Amino acid sequence: xxxxxxxxxxLIKTRGQQVTLSCSPISGHRSVSWYQQTPGQGLQFLFEYFxxxxxxxxxxxxxxxxxxxxxxxxxxxxxxxxxxxxALYLCASSTRDHEQFFGPxxxxxxx
Amino acid sequence: AQSVTQLDSHVSVSEGTPVLxxxxxxSSYSPSLFWYVQHPNKGLQLLLKYTSAATLVKGINGFExxxxxxxxxxxxxxPSAHMSDAAEYFCVVSDKIVRGSTLGRLYFGRGTQLTVxx
Numbered sequence: 001x002x003x004x005x006x007x008x009x010x011l012i013k014t015r016g017q018q019v020t021l022s023c024s025p026i027s028g029h030r031s032v033s034w035y036q037q038t039p040g041q042g043l044q045f046l047f048e049y050f051x052x053x054x055x056x057x058x059x060x061x062x063x064x065x066x067x068x069x070x071x072x073x074x075x076x077x078x079x080x081x082x083x084x085x086x087a088l089y090l091c092a093s094s095t096r097d098h099e100q101f102f103g104p105x106x107x108x109x110x111x
Numbered sequence: 112a113q114s115v116t117q118l119d120s121h122v123s124v125s126e127g128t129p130v131l132x133x134x135x136x137x138s139s140y141s142p143s144l145f146w147y148v149q150h151p152n153k154g155l156q157l158l159l160k161y162t163s164a165a166t167l168v169k170g171i172n173g174f175e176x177x178x179x180x181x182x183x184x185x186x187x188x189x190p191s192a193h194m195s196d197a198a199e200y201f202c203v204v205s206d207k208i209v210r211g212s213t214l215g216r217l218y219f220g221r222g223t224q225l226t227v228x229x
Binding site: 035044056092100 | 154156216217
């Protein structure tokens with residue numbers, strides 16, 4: 001099976017812009033979670049989608065949003081980018097036994 | 112609430128010597144625990160998982176971990192380090208698992224950077 005894929009792998013944006021990141025889960029996985037990784041805060045949970053519904057949400061401002069499509073692919077959007085949003089954004093898809101498989105991540109740099 | 116404490120931010124060992132990466136957890140439920148590894152500029156790879164079966168869990172690449180409820184610990188070990196083991200390791204506890212479904216939130220420790228000297 002193909003693994004979790006994330007596009008794009010690298011992004012450079014400027015403050016105030018918005019960005020959309022995409023994640024394609026492993027075939028058959030219906031749950032997709034997003035995480036932000038920074039040197040200062042480590043790995044933090046953003047949100048989880050299951051069957052097109054947001055099931056769980058972390059402590060991030062409303063500028064961070066996401067959605068999931070009927071084919072389980074997911075997107076996350078960050079509006080009004082700030083310098084502190086520079087991070088590696090990781091997507092994970094999971095099986096019924098809760099094992100999460102991570103993609104390679106999207107490296108976002110905000111200038 | 113779930114949380115994880117990795118007791119060492121950096122561990123250095125010589126190739127061929129044992130590895131011990133320490134992790135303590137806090138969970139309101141019977142926890143599911145994981146160890147993930149991250150090589151530079153790569154995503155996270157699952158090493159092993161504990162989900163209330165055997166307390167000694169064997170993973171990939173010769174790693175294993177022992178769940179000790181009385182000590183709330185889940186330390187990762189390997190008998191003999193290899194140069195390719197140099198990476199960052201994360202101890203992780205999951206949110207409550209509901210029968211027939213999963214809740215996808217993972218709580219990560221701050222990571223332990225493992226250096227392996229030749």
